[in-house]
Amino acid sequence: MRSDRILLSHGSGGTMMRELIEDVFIARFNDEALLRMDDAASLEVPAGRIALTTDTYVVTPRFFPGGDIGKLAVAGTVNDVATAGAVPMFLTVGFVLEEGLMVEELVRILDSMVAVAAEAGVRIVTGDTKVVERGHGDGIYINTAGVGVVREGLDLSSSHCRPGDAVLLSGTLGDHGIAVMSVREGLSFGTDILSDAAPLNHLVGAVLDAAPDARCFRDPTRGGLASCLNELAGASKVSITVDEGAVPVREQVRGACEMLGYDVFQVANEGKMVAIVPPEQAEAALAAMRASRYGEDAAIIGTVDDGHPGRVYVQTTFGARRIMDMLVGEQLPRIC
Amino acid sequence: MCLAIPAKVVVINEGDMAEVDIHGVTRTVSLSLTPDAEIGSWVLIHAGFSIQVVDEEFANESWELIKQIEWDDSDNPLEASA
Amino acid sequence: MTDVQAAWRDPEVARHLVELIGHAADRPIKLMEVCGTHTVAIARFGLRALMPENITLLSGPGCPVCVTANRDIDLAIELSRVPGLVVTTFGDMMKVPGSYSSLAREKSEGRDVRIVYSPLDAIKMAQNEPEKQVVFLGVGFETTVPIIAATIKRAASLGIENFSVLCVHKTVPGALEALVNDPDVHIDGFILPGHVSTIIGPEPYRFIAEKYKVPGVVTGFEPVDILQGVWMLVKQLHEGRAEVEIAYERGVNADGNPTARALIEEVFEPIDAEWRGIGVIPGTGLGIREAFSKWDAAKRFDVTPPEPRAIPGCQCGEVLRGAILPFQCRIFGKGCTPEHPIGPCMVSSEGSCAAYYRYTDYGR
Numbered sequence: 008m009r010s011d012r013i014l015l016s017h018g019s020g021g022t023m024m025r026e027l028i029e030d031v032f033i034a035r036f037n038d039e040a041l042l043r044m045d046d047a048a049s050l051e052v053p054a055g056r057i058a059l060t061t062d063t064y065v066v067t068p069r070f071f072p073g074g075d076i077g078k079l080a081v082a083g084t085v086n087d088v089a090t091a092g093a094v095p096m097f098l099t100v101g102f103v104l105e106e107g108l109m110v111e112e113l114v115r116i117l118d119s120m121v122a123v124a125a126e127a128g129v130r131i132v133t134g135d136t137k138v139v140e141r142g143h144g145d146g147i148y149i150n151t152a153g154v155g156v157v158r159e160g161l162d163l164s165s166s167h168c169r170p171g172d173a174v175l176l177s178g179t180l181g182d183h184g185i186a187v188m189s190v191r192e193g194l195s196f197g198t199d200i201l202s203d204a205a206p207l208n209h210l211v212g213a214v215l216d217a218a219p220d221a222r223c224f225r226d227p228t229r230g231g232l233a234s235c236l237n238e239l240a241g242a243s244k245v246s247i248t249v250d251e252g253a254v255p256v257r258e259q260v261r262g263a264c265e266m267l268g269y270d271v272f273q274v275a276n277e278g279k280m281v282a283i284v285p286p287e288q289a290e291a292a293l294a295a296m297r298a299s300r301y302g303e304d305a306a307i308i309g310t311v312d313d314g315h316p317g318r319v320y321v322q323t324t325f326g327a328r329r330i331m332d333m334l335v336g337e338q339l340p341r342i343c
Numbered sequence: 344m345c346l347a348i349p350a351k352v353v354v355i356n357e358g359d360m361a362e363v364d365i366h367g368v369t370r371t372v373s374l375s376l377t378p379d380a381e382i383g384s385w386v387l388i389h390a391g392f393s394i395q396v397v398d399e400e401f402a403n404e405s406w407e408l409i410k411q412i413e414w415d416d417s418d419n420p421l422e423a424s425a
Numbered sequence: 426m427t428d429v430q431a432a433w434r435d436p437e438v439a440r441h442l443v444e445l446i447g448h449a450a451d452r453p454i455k456l457m458e459v460c461g462t463h464t465v466a467i468a469r470f471g472l473r474a475l476m477p478e479n480i481t482l483l484s485g486p487g488c489p490v491c492v493t494a495n496r497d498i499d500l501a502i503e504l505s506r507v508p509g510l511v512v513t514t515f516g517d518m519m520k521v522p523g524s525y526s527s528l529a530r531e532k533s534e535g536r537d538v539r540i541v542y543s544p545l546d547a548i549k550m551a552q553n554e555p556e557k558q559v560v561f562l563g564v565g566f567e568t569t570v571p572i573i574a575a576t577i578k579r580a581a582s583l584g585i586e587n588f589s590v591l592c593v594h595k596t597v598p599g600a601l602e603a604l605v606n607d608p609d610v611h612i613d614g615f616i617l618p619g620h621v622s623t624i625i626g627p628e629p630y631r632f633i634a635e636k637y638k639v640p641g642v643v644t645g646f647e648p649v650d651i652l653q654g655v656w657m658l659v660k661q662l663h664e665g666r667a668e669v670e671i672a673y674e675r676g677v678n679a680d681g682n683p684t685a686r687a688l689i690e691e692v693f694e695p696i697d698a699e700w701r702g703i704g705v706i707p708g709t710g711l712g713i714r715e716a717f718s719k720w721d722a723a724k725r726f727d728v729t730p731p732e733p734r735a736i737p738g739c740q741c742g743e744v745l746r747g748a749i750l751p752f753q754c755r756i757f758g759k760g761c762t763p764e765h766p767i768g769p770c771m772v773s774s775e776g777s778c779a780a781y782y783r784y785t786d787y788g789r
Contacts, residue, residue: 194542197362197369262366265348266388267542268516268774325648326436327471332783335763339516340542342346342390342569343461343490343775345462345568345620345646347676349430373545375575376685387623387676390515391543392572394685395623395676402675406432409653412441414448 013108018138031110032134035117040132048132050097053156058091060084061152069116069146072186073201076149077116079277081123081131082206083228084153086280089208090224092163092215093155095127100134100151105144116147127206129153158215167222168243172311173289175282177210177296178203178304180232181260184274184338188263194340196266198259203301205278210299217295218288225281230334233272235281236319237333246314249331252324255304268341272321273334283311347389349397352382363388433647442652443475449656449663453479455611456658457604457747459597460566460618461488461775462646468780470648480659483610483747484777486600486700487618489565490517491745491769491776494699497593498523499730500723501562504591505536507726511554513547514562516540521769524733528562544576544590551580551588560722563592568620570594570711571685574692577713577720589722592713595698597621598629599709603700605637609748614658615641616651619673624689626681627669638667645673692717701769702742739768744777751778758782 008030016023033041040048064080081098088095100120104113124131182203189198211224222243227235232254240247249272256271264271278301284292289307296305314320319331350363352374359375363386370388374380377393385402386393432438458464464484467473473482486492502523505512512528519529519540532538537557541547544561551559563573573590580588601615617630622643630641640661644654654672661668671677691714698710713721739761740754751757751770761767763782770776 194540194546199367259367262368266365266368266370268346323470324436325434325439325470327474327648329469329471329784332763339519339540339774341517341774342515342542342565343488343517343773345460345566345618347568347620347623372543373575376571376682376688378684387620389568389620390572391545392575394568394571394620395678395682397675405675409442409649410438412445412656414445 008110011110013104013106013110013113013138015106015138015140018104018136027136031114032117032136035114035121036131036134038130038132040130041134048097050132052096055159056157057154058088058093058157059152059154060087061150062087063148063150065145065148066187067145068187068190069112071190071202074204075116075119076147077119078123078204080149080151081120081127082204082277084151085123085127085129085206085208086226088153088155089211090163090226090280091155091157092161092211092224093157094212095129095153095155095208097130097132098124098151098153100131100149102134102136103144103148104136104138105146106138106141108146113147123206127208161215163221163223165223165225165239165242168239168245168283168311169222170245170311170313171286172222172283173286173307174236174247174249174309174311175284175289175292175296176232176254176306176308177207177280177302178278179255179257179260180276180279181256181264181271181274183277184231185260185263188267194267196263198263200257200259200263203276203278205301207278207280207301210280210296210302213295213299214282214292218284218292220285220288221292222283222285227276227279227281229275231273231275232281233270233319233331234333236331239283240319241317243311244316245311246316246318246320247309247311248314248320248322249309250322253306253308255306268343269338272331273338347387347394349385350388352380352384352386355382363393430647433645433649435649438649439652442649442656446480446652446656446659447477449659450477450480451663453481454613454659454662455481455483456614456616456655457483457485457612458616459485459487459601460621461490461773463487463616463618463644463651464777464780465775466646466648466651468784470651471784472648472651480655483612483750484744484780485604485747486703486745488770488773488775488777489595490521490773491741492595492700492702493521493564493593494701494733495524495735496699496730496733498527499525499733500728501528501591502526502531503728503730504560504722504726505531505538507558507728509556510558510560511537511539511550512560512562513539513541513550515564517773517775518562518564520772522736522766522772524731544573545579548576548580548585548588551585555587557587559588561588561590563590563594565594566597566618566621567624567689570693571624571682571688574688577692577717578688580720581717589720589725590713591722592693592711594693594711595700596695596709596711599706600700600703601630601633603703603706604746605633605639607746607748610746612639612747613662614639616654616658617641617643617669619643619645619650619676622671622673622677622681624682624685626677626679627671630669634667634669640667641669643669643671643673643677645676702745736768741768741770744770751781754778
């Protein structure tokens with residue numbers, strides 16, 4: 008790669024694009040399907056149902072404490088496939104690069120993706136890249152699609168939650184949102200909090216082994232735990248009550264939320280999983296989470312009950328009950 | 344209009360600027376409204392400034408007092424004396 | 426210290442205070458808080474549900490965002506449309522509707538509107554981008570006013586020419602008098618704002634107790650703080666007293682913060698201000714004094730916003746005065762929701778309507 012920056016000609020389909028693909032992408036991803044440089048990857052898949060998901064990542068800043076947009080892209084899509092109870096197998100990656108992006112930054116992002124993919128045990132098998140003019144594209148946007156095979160006989164669904172079920176959370180809330188916020192212009196504050204972005208397919212697999220009748224999994228990304236639980240309560244037409252004291256939150260995340268006036272239940276997470284399991288399998292599911300990487304701080308945080316359908320309540324540490332509402336629009340720091 | 348939270352002054356720099364700690368999160372704030380703040384002081388911070396020094400001992404005492412408020416049967420509330 | 430802070434959420438002490446309140450509340454009592462942070466805290470901690478039947482906790486015009494008049498928001502919006510001008514604001518103001526638009530909407534249409542946590546961040550932007558004009562939208566009560574005063578002085582001392590403040594700050598005590606005189610609302614006692622009082626101390630409220638015989642208690646923000654404030658008010662009423670007391674002693678001195686007040690006095694002077702839903706309350710606004718007029722955005726820029734208009738269907742004015750509770754508004758939950766807010770009380774994160782909608786079952 009001769010240029011140290013991405014140029015428009017790297018997206019034009021000619022020799023410079025080939026140079027970018029070969030010297031940068033394929034050299035990094037190094038997958039046998041990719042190496043064939045075909046327009047489509049031809050792959051063996053086991054028989055059964057497949058789970059298919061897609062997501063696009065536009066986070067700014069693209070590097071933040073604990074991760075980058077590449078790590079998010081792979082972990083996020085792996086996790087979406089995992090929530091279907093599927094073993095993730097293959098990923099596609101599509102890049103929109105802004106003219107002027109430093110190649111060195113692109114390489115760092117690709118290396119992140121390779122590392123997470125290796126940890127998750129997934130292959131990046133096909134990709135695409137386009138270059139847009141300076142002033143568009145925020146540096147880099149990444150689209151990924153992920154496919155996996157659903158475990159035999161499994162039928163997870165957000166509409167399957169029943170009164171009595173336990174609500175499990177795999178770890179501390181708010182880490183990702185606060186980590187990203189801490190490096191935003193106009194808001195910066197010092198913190199050790201790192202983004203929690205991580206692939207959770209092994210964790211989900213372990214929980215399914217221990218609790219085969221689990222109803223569903225969901226990762227509380229944008230909109231945080233509040234969006235996640237409200238969606239589940241709505242889909243299943245049940246109510247959910249969360250015990251505020253049982254929810255793990257790091258001290259610094261608490262401090263940052265207090266300073267900015269944020270509700271930690273609405274802050275984004277990128278390496279956490281919510282699991283709804285029948286009560287008799289809750290302890291086993293919890294133990295499996297805690298024994299998994301990224302699940303050390305897992306806890307049972309609440310129960311599904313038969314209150315007003317679609318409502319999520321918080322039993323506050325103070326002893327009163329209030330509603331856990333969904334985020335509307337973006338969460339903005341406040342002084343009031 | 345009152346979101347102000349307690350933070351501990353960790354470092355004092357030039358020009359009334361200081362580093363404060365809120366549950367481990369650090370932020371730069373101005374101490375210009377609280378000239379009495381020192382390293383180790385607890386202050387209330389709002390919009391990048393400290394607005395009050397909070398006396399920790401006093402806060403503890405206030406807490407003890409609250410716990411001692413009683414109601415007496417003759418319909419007159421009693422408050423434990425300081 | 427953080428342990429003490431956590432202590433003010435102790436459920437046992439809270440229960441005890443609720444019991445005391447129950448003993449002392451011998452008639453229907455209406456208490457009004459005038460601080461957006463109290464509005465949110467009361468809703469978030471579910472305190473209304475703990476009150477005995479005969480105590481009503483009203484929310485007043487305590488959300489400085491909600492009480493900012495349309496004409497002032499329209500002016501900020503008009504400024505954002507000036508090429509090369511950056512409007513910086515606290516996050517609270519972004520989504521609040523003016524007559525026709527909001528700062529969030531202007532931002533989505535390409536204007537340079539940026540959120541800051543502190544006005545000092547806006548000064549930094551002005552220094553880093555000397556080709557731009559940076560305007561800070563100054564909203565808030567006395568908790569925030571000295572901060573803007575300090576910022577203006579800092580800009581002056583650093584000789585920063587491309588920074589100015591659009592000042593729509595307001596002061597609380599005068600508004601209390603307007604509320605007491607409002608025939609539609611009967612208030613038995615005021616839960617006085619804790620951090621405004623950190624700055625101004627209890628003195629400016631005394632006239633409410635002395636002239637109008639309405640008690641007030643300066644109250645903090647944790648659940649035990651709020652219950653303590655309610656308890657002290659109910660106790661005063663029970664004993665037939667009308668005084669201004671401080672519950673929030675750890676946050677408020679008897680003479681407030683004199684350094685802060687001196688700064689306010691130096692940079693600002695009282696002017697009349699228009700409060701949404703209430704109208705003009707004389708002397709409750711703040712104008713930047715002549716000596717600092719160079720940093721007054723209203724004087725620096727000559728823009729003409731359109732004629733302000735009221736928002737059709739919106740009853741925020743009545744909610745802000747305490748004349749109705751949020752769920753009594755015709756459009757609360759029907760047509761006006763956090764997803765599709767009509768007025769500022771639903772848009773603002775600490776508007777009464779948003780607090781009710783978010784944390785209680787009303788209206789759904």
